Amino acid sequence: MVISIAVHGAPYASAGSRTALRFAESALRLGHRIHRVFFYHDGVLAAAGQGVAPQDEEDLHASWVRLGESHGVELAVCIANALKRGMLDEAERERYEKDVATAHPAFTIVGLGQLIEAMTASDRFVTFAA
Amino acid sequence: MVNKPAAWEGCHPLLDAEDAVLLIEDGTYLAQQALSGATLYALEPDIRARGLSQRIHSNIRPASFDDFVRLVESCERVVTWSA
Numbered sequence: 001m002v003i004s005i006a007v008h009g010a011p012y013a014s015a016g017s018r019t020a021l022r023f024a025e026s027a028l029r030l031g032h033r034i035h036r037v038f039f040y041h042d043g044v045l046a047a048a049g050q051g052v053a054p055q056d057e058e059d060l061h062a063s064w065v066r067l068g069e070s071h072g073v074e075l076a077v078c079i080a081n082a083l084k085r086g087m088l089d090e091a092e093r094e095r096y097e098k099d100v101a102t103a104h105p106a107f108t109i110v111g112l113g114q115l116i117e118a119m120t121a122s123d124r125f126v127t128f129a130a
Numbered sequence: 131m132v133n134k135p136a137a138w139e140g141c142h143p144l145l146d147a148e149d150a151v152l153l154i155e156d157g158t159y160l161a162q163q164a165l166s167g168a169t170l171y172a173l174e175p176d177i178r179a180r181g182l183s184q185r186i187h188s189n190i191r192p193a194s195f196d197d198f199v200r201l202v203e204s205c206e207r208v209v210t211w212s213a
Contacts, residue, residue: 001203019133019173022175022195023195023198023199026194026195026199124208126202126208126210127131128210129133
């Protein structure tokens, strides 16, 4: 089955980012395909590549990167929510002439159309609220 | 899916008997009482994280993350209720 996921909550502030990760890992283990994870609202902060998690806590950003890279899962970040929270990839950094690209390259910055596409292209769509 | 106790009030009147409700995160606090209207599940790791294991009502079934995925498989649409 093809599944897409939306994550609305910020890592650490909301439980949703971690719940979504565990759900995605189980779905992949059970043989499903994750078409896209769409990070929306504060959820976009999962892309923050400069965060350092305490040693006794799960690094949620690193877990998302691992999920994306080892299973070919698209990690899509809503552009409108990302820019105003300072989450920029290299292209946006250049466009707005900022000093640093803050989003890890495993995440792609996309428009809202990709949320709709994920809904129509997947058998199931699961939203993890903040 | 219900992720906060306050979300139950919005969700409950719309339930059909053939629906399944999965309580997750702080929504698992709801599992201490008898809820009705659908088949009810509560995410087991979230129950344990909140120290609720001995307080779960008998009509609520504990669910692992694999069970969560199977529920999503079996339900054509998944609606998230949050407060």
